[in-house]
Amino acid sequence: MFSWFEKRVNPYPDSPAAQPPKGFFPFVWSATAGMRPLIAGMIVLTASIGAFEALLFSMLGSVVDWLSHASPSTLWQQEREKLLLLFAILMTSPLLVALQAMCKYQGLFGNFPMRLRWNYHRHLLGQSMHFYQDEFSGRVSAKVMQTALAVRDTVMIVCDILVFVVIYFITMTAVVGSFDLVLLLPFLGWLVLYIATLAFFVPRLGKAASRQADARSLMAGRITDAYTNISTIKLFSHAQREAGFAKSAMQEFMLTVHGQMRLVSGFEVINHLTSMLLIASTAGVSLWLWTQGNVGIGAVAAATAMALRLNGISHWIMWEMSSLFEHIGTVQDGINTLARPVAINDQSGAQPLNVTHGEVRFENVGFAYGGERKVIDQLTLTIRPGEKIGLVGRSGAGKSTIVNLLLRFYDVEQGRILIDGQDIRTVTQDSLRAQVGMVTQDTSLLHRSVRDNLLYGRPDAGDEEMVSAAQRAEAHDFIQSLSDPKQRTGYDAHVGERGVKLSGGQRQRIAIARVMLKDAPILLLDEATSALDSEVEAAIQGSLYRLMEGKTVVAIAHRLSTIAAMDRLVVLDQGHIVEQGTHNQLLAQKGLYARLWAHQSGGFLGEEAGEDESTVAT
Incomplete structure (x- = not known):
């Protein structure tokens, strides 16, 4: 069963990654593509669970009434059918919860953000060089990761938690009203105060979250930029300068955190006050109605229990609504990067x-x-x-x-x-x-094995062709001497981020071998031998001339x-x-x-x- 639900969503669709819409609601709606049937199933099951939980209080109130009118020796004979029905209803709830959990956790929780990361990453790979020249690479990757999770959590809160709360409250109102309409007054009064509290705090929390998301991505971008350029930082002895540069971003982030936490504290205090007023007023009204003979003991117990349950739910709603607007802020921040149009596109029918x-x-x-x-x-x-x-x-x-x-x-x-x-x-x-084959002055290698970097020129090349290209580029000898901390050697050794474990001349020779393996008819050389010493340059000059033949x-x-x-x-x-x-x-x-x-x-x-x-x- 677990596997069946896990396969309902394909996290890696083959269809081309479309540019996400710029508007918030279109952006989120487009993100649910391929998962909407499962989301709809989760909504129906969540609504059923919410209605059941509210009706449960009514059932328990009926039990209290049965206890007040029957003696222990006659309870089973008088209420046997109702007790069996109550037991059967209780036993169906685990099935609803199980199906809802399968939809939510097996089907959506992991697949949803992974599908978005897959689509966003493919879309960003198509962005122009100009796009990446204007952005921190760490900032872009943070947007992909954060936005995918924020979209999932936004959908989950709206389609799962808010549906549960709305259905629960509607059902609860119907149950309380069936006891006596006067009992609805404390609940309706609490609802007005609670909505007013949400209306005041939640938008402010959303704006604070948006500022925080932007500050977080800036902080991550600066830290990543320092790690990416660690050799330059050490060369100029600027570790403290870079720490200060990151600290300024951290301080900006902490300012947003303090502002957000002040709002949360105020929300917490006011929410608790309204919950206590609800419990006190519900208990008082229900007891007064009982003294008037308008409701039974079961109604008093059920109404008070519902008020106590709302106290817990209100705190839950508060945090979920705060999280919702934090996620909305993160999504809106991510839209600015992820929904940016691709500057260089293939023409239709290219x-x-x-x-x-x-x-x-x-x-x-x-x-x-x-x-x-x-x-x-x-x-x-x-x-x-x-x-x-x-x-x-x-x-x-x-x-x-x-x-x-x-x-x-x-x-x-x-x-x-x-x-x-x-x-x-x-x-x-x-x-x-x-x-087109190209060798540049600033050679960048992938943080993978030498083999992977060489085969980037022609992935379908065999080992013999790969080694031949390395030999022609005067790279084979030094490659055989390479090793990494995981005991990988030779062509299987990893070269570090951007090839940092190799010298400039070694990186250049691997780049030349990669282009030799590609063997494209048009060749571009931009300072192709600038990182080589004179002896090595002279050694491979003949290979370069052979590479240029017929191109x-x-x-x-x-x-x-x-x-x-x-x-x-x-x-x-x-x-x-x-x-x-x-x-x-x-x-x-x-x-x-x-x-x-x-x-x-x-x-x-x-x-x-x-x-x-x-x-x-x-």
């Missing part, structure tokens, strides 16, 4: 990119990162199939931006980019990037000697192409490239004296 030759063409391309100053301005460039070009220019000239546009990390704001005549905006992003290559390097042998060098300045040609041709022109070459220090590209460096990031 087809896979078909690379037959590898020609890349930029036609009148303009791009400004959404600002006014254009980083790329009316750039037109054709890279012939199999041609190897080097992009040259000072910082801010637009070199890396060209690479980002070609990978469609950003969409061009003017013009278009074509590969073998296909506009890259009309093909699927996955197929575009599958046809269309775009290379960026500040060390001009590494790209001087390219078929063509394209010199950029402030987003424009100012010179093109081979190394010798450009030196003969005595233009910008010749001046950059002359100003190199130690083989690296330096800034020209007297010229301002562009501050635009590339």
